[in-house]
Amino acid sequence: MLNQIEGSLGVAKAVALCRPGVVCAYPISPQTHIVENVGKFVKEGTLKQCDFINVESEFSAMSVSIGSSAGGVRTYTATASQGLLFMAEGVYNASGLGLPIVMTVASRAIGSPINIWNDHTDSLSQRDSGWLQLFCESNQDAVDTHIMAFKIAEEVGLPVMVCMDGFVLTHAFERLDIPSQEEVDKFLPEYQPREFLDPKEPISMGAMVDPDAFTEVRFLQERKMVKALSVIERVTKEYRELTGHHSGGLLDCYNCDNATDLKLIIMGSTVGTAKDEIDRLKKEGINVGIISLKSFRPFPYEALKQAIGNTKQVICVERAFSFGARGIICPEVKRAMEGTNCEIHTALCGLGGRAIYGSTINGIVKQALAGKFTEEFTWFDINSNVLNSYLKDTEGVTFPQGPITDSQLQNSCK
Amino acid sequence: MLQVRLHGRGGQGVVTAAEMLSLAAFLEGHFAQAFPSFGSERTGAPVVAYARIDDKEIRTHEPILEPDVVLVQDRTLLSVIDVFSGISPNGYAIINSADPAEQVVPELCKKLPKGHVLTVPATQFAMEKLKKPLPGAPMLSSLAAATDVFKLESVQKSFQTRYPGKVGDANAETAALAYNYLKEVIKGGANA
Numbered sequence: 329m330l331n332q333i334e335g336s337l338g339v340a341k342a343v344a345l346c347r348p349g350v351v352c353a354y355p356i357s358p359q360t361h362i363v364e365n366v367g368k369f370v371k372e373g374t375l376k377q378c379d380f381i382n383v384e385s386e387f388s389a390m391s392v393s394i395g396s397s398a399g400g401v402r403t404y405t406a407t408a409s410q411g412l413l414f415m416a417e418g419v420y421n422a423s424g425l426g427l428p429i430v431m432t433v434a435s436r437a438i439g440s441p442i443n444i445w446n447d448h449t450d451s452l453s454q455r456d457s458g459w460l461q462l463f464c465e466s467n468q469d470a471v472d473t474h475i476m477a478f479k480i481a482e483e484v485g486l487p488v489m490v491c492m493d494g495f496v497l498t499h500a501f502e503r504l505d506i507p508s509q510e511e512v513d514k515f516l517p518e519y520q521p522r523e524f525l526d527p528k529e530p531i532s533m534g535a536m537v538d539p540d541a542f543t544e545v546r547f548l549q550e551r552k553m554v555k556a557l558s559v560i561e562r563v564t565k566e567y568r569e570l571t572g573h574h575s576g577g578l579l580d581c582y583n584c585d586n587a588t589d590l591k592l593i594i595m596g597s598t599v600g601t602a603k604d605e606i607d608r609l610k611k612e613g614i615n616v617g618i619i620s621l622k623s624f625r626p627f628p629y630e631a632l633k634q635a636i637g638n639t640k641q642v643i644c645v646e647r648a649f650s651f652g653a654r655g656i657i658c659p660e661v662k663r664a665m666e667g668t669n670c671e672i673h674t675a676l677c678g679l680g681g682r683a684i685y686g687s688t689i690n691g692i693v694k695q696a697l698a699g700k701f702t703e704e705f706t707w708f709d710i711n712s713n714v715l716n717s718y719l720k721d722t723e724g725v726t727f728p729q730g731p732i733t734d735s736q737l738q739n740s741c742k
Numbered sequence: 743m744l745q746v747r748l749h750g751r752g753g754q755g756v757v758t759a760a761e762m763l764s765l766a767a768f769l770e771g772h773f774a775q776a777f778p779s780f781g782s783e784r785t786g787a788p789v790v791a792y793a794r795i796d797d798k799e800i801r802t803h804e805p806i807l808e809p810d811v812v813l814v815q816d817r818t819l820l821s822v823i824d825v826f827s828g829i830s831p832n833g834y835a836i837i838n839s840a841d842p843a844e845q846v847v848p849e850l851c852k853k854l855p856k857g858h859v860l861t862v863p864a865t866q867f868a869m870e871k872l873k874k875p876l877p878g879a880p881m882l883s884s885l886a887a888a889t890d891v892f893k894l895e896s897v898q899k900s901f902q903t904r905y906p907g908k909v910g911d912a913n914a915e916t917a918a919l920a921y922n923y924l925k926e927v928i929k930g931g932a933n934a
Contacts, residue, residue, distance in 0.1 A: 332768035495780035496803050501761045502775050600801035685804045
């Protein structure tokens, strides 16, 4: 059914359609509206047989989620930013225990300095946590991905993080097609846990594993991640056939067929903005493809290699980076393209809510096609005036206007 | 695509107005999008919200730098920020004020086509019916009157959907007052 609603309400409706037995969360912007709405559904009785549990922190939210999921109940939670960090210990435990929890991360920067706006630092900080991480490019994608996430999590036996851009998506009021309860029930059967805690037949979960078997436990966990690649593809296919929505998947290509000079790899809501700009560029005779990277964990090396094909240059539009290193997506893409001549670079932009405009994408494309991405890593949308106002007085250093490359940064430190 | 930027102050329902604008367009079968400029919300602080209307899926999520329409819910902002920044040369501006547009924003009146800069005493209408200084509904119905982008009835229905009962109905009445006022102005009638 078509609704004109806030993204957060859309996600709350999607979660409710999946009939979770326990929802436990602690409010933090920009995720709050999602759990507030789920809480309202439970109170109103529209979401039946669900316990909405209020706790005093994110650490407790994840702990309760682990408990309920281990108890064999379909479980949902949501968080963002510092909240995700606060629950980090539990995040790793949930995946180690193989619990199919679904959690929304309404992606937001991490402090200090405090910043409530959107980038991908929070979700990518949990890159190695053993959770699947699925990124959404629109609110419709977010609605659909949440429904798919429960099925994927339960089939794979691992938790899934659904990452949607905070504010940009969560607070946007848009047209959303919400599937019916009948459709979702048909797609997502009642949860049948393989193993769960039952006081009548006590078992132990998550017991200590010594060096004799720890590596093997991790290997088995990684096998699930690898299996997840095909599960994501299969579940996506099934969902698309059922609803007609073009959501989910490992990745999604836009205008890629004839774009042999340049493709952009983007995660999240920037994809939509970039699509509009790519259409405008097409009218100028410039053909650029977009690869919307949906699944960051597991990383779809094979699918990405195919999607890139024989493209000469790839720019990863990244909204987080690794201090003391470079981009986070770019090295993965390089792994996928090892042994080819494809040039792969990072354009870092959109940190802490700095808006990525169509003109930002236009700038990246024009610079790339002019061969100006000479280094792996570039601070693309940096404002040198702000830097210079500080560095000129303190260190006598100034930067020219425009993007700043890694080597410019390094040279400025000499 | 029609791009609208709404300016007001925290507590005046600017974000709600943008949402209701998108709902009114949705009710008429359009694609629409609304989103706030995500600041730290404080009562009285300048607030910006955005809305887009189109007949195809709206994919972009960038803030609006070059609006076709600017709605100013609080006149005191005119001296504080450049609310008309980037406005399309053929765009519309509607300002919440009882004074004539030529007096409130003379420069803008020279810049935009005749009849594209309008004032409406939206707060006054809101106080009459709603008893609260919430000018969202009359501002949106003024947009309807000025551009015919959607009908008055759709603005009314959007508020009645969000606030069923007395509040929605009062908003609907307020919207009608502003709509009729501005239609009269545009015709060159009594309020012009």
